[in-house]
Amino acid sequence: MKQLIYFRILPFLIALSLQGCYDEIVYERNPFLKKELNYRTLEANNSLLYVGSSTTISANATGDSLRYEWYSSLGTIEPNGKTAHFISNEPGVATITCTITDLYNNSETKSINIKVTFELSFLNISASDTIFPINWPTKLNAIASGDQIEFNWWSTSGQIDGNGAKVVFIAQNSGEHTVWCKVTDINGNELTKQIQVIAQNLFVFKKLQADRYQMKPQENIEIEAIVLGREVEYSWRTYPQANILGSGSKVIFTICHSDTYSVECTVFDRLGNTAKKTVTIYVRD
Numbered sequence: 001m002k003q004l005i006y007f008r009i010l011p012f013l014i015a016l017s018l019q020g021c022y023d024e025i026v027y028e029r030n031p032f033l034k035k036e037l038n039y040r041t042l043e044a045n046n047s048l049l050y051v052g053s054s055t056t057i058s059a060n061a062t063g064d065s066l067r068y069e070w071y072s073s074l075g076t077i078e079p080n081g082k083t084a085h086f087i088s089n090e091p092g093v094a095t096i097t098c099t100i101t102d103l104y105n106n107s108e109t110k111s112i113n114i115k116v117t118f119e120l121s122f123l124n125i126s127a128s129d130t131i132f133p134i135n136w137p138t139k140l141n142a143i144a145s146g147d148q149i150e151f152n153w154w155s156t157s158g159q160i161d162g163n164g165a166k167v168v169f170i171a172q173n174s175g176e177h178t179v180w181c182k183v184t185d186i187n188g189n190e191l192t193k194q195i196q197v198i199a200q201n202l203f204v205f206k207k208l209q210a211d212r213y214q215m216k217p218q219e220n221i222e223i224e225a226i227v228l229g230r231e232v233e234y235s236w237r238t239y240p241q242a243n244i245l246g247s248g249s250k251v252i253f254t255i256c257h258s259d260t261y262s263v264e265c266t267v268f269d270r271l272g273n274t275a276k277k278t279v280t281i282y283v284r285d
Contacts, residue, residue: 037063037102038212042110048123049116050145054087057096062211065103072096088116120146122183122191133229134199137168146185155179171199203229205267205275214282220254225265235266258283
């Protein structure tokens with residue numbers, strides 16, 4: 001019986017040992033491949049707060065067995081892994097710091113500032129995208145703080161959905177559009193700001209990004225094409241030739257050999273419109 005089990009397992013072990021570069025093992029199938037720490041962003045839902053109000057801060061990172069350490073120079077911060085809850089009962093500028101450490105004791109630190117105030121304040125209106133296709137939902141956020149403030153949004157063109165500090169704007173026609181927001185606090189104080197956005201008739205290829213840009217042979221990197229638009233297709237290629245696993249807007253790049261590689265993504269729609277972007281990946285032993 002033991003001999004029979006041995007002969008059944010042996011072909012599997014041989015196939016696995018020969019697989020090597022031919023099949024380009026990826027991390028999801030081989031968790032023993034090291035995934036390097038990549039600390040992308042540290043962001044707060046609101047960078048401007050009225051005294052006594054709160055916000056959530058998020059650390060965006062990839063790596064193995066990440067540990068998060070949070071610190072605030074003002075107020076109170078309550079950590080919860082990769083996010084933290086911040087609140088302050090006194091005015092000032094709070095510096096929020098998050099240090100991330102991975103399984104191999106590599107660490108990176110990022111900091112952001114949050115303003116805490118007693119007064120009505122309106123910093124600006126942010127947009128998830130300022131250039132987008134027509135009929136594409138674009139998120140707008142009024143960054144304001146005050147005592148029981150109300151938000152009033154309007155535009156001479158397009159459609160605004162939602163209420164409060166965050167709304168969605170949709171333009172049915174191409175061209176430049178202006179959106180206004182007025183904030184009013186409990187005492188009747190008012191502040192107004194505006195933002196200009198552009199809608200166009202074709203898709204928008206925003207960027208081509210990788211979760212990191214340097215790797216060792218037989219590791220893998222995730223590459224994503226950020227595209228605004230519907231009914232688009234993706235074509236991927238590399239120079240020199242390497243392996244692209246998957247299809248669509250997100251793929252895995254992997255290779256056995258050290259070199260400098262250009263990964264190119266071409267996006268095209270049914271009308272023949274195309275756009276192309278390239279990222280450089282460094283593979284080093």
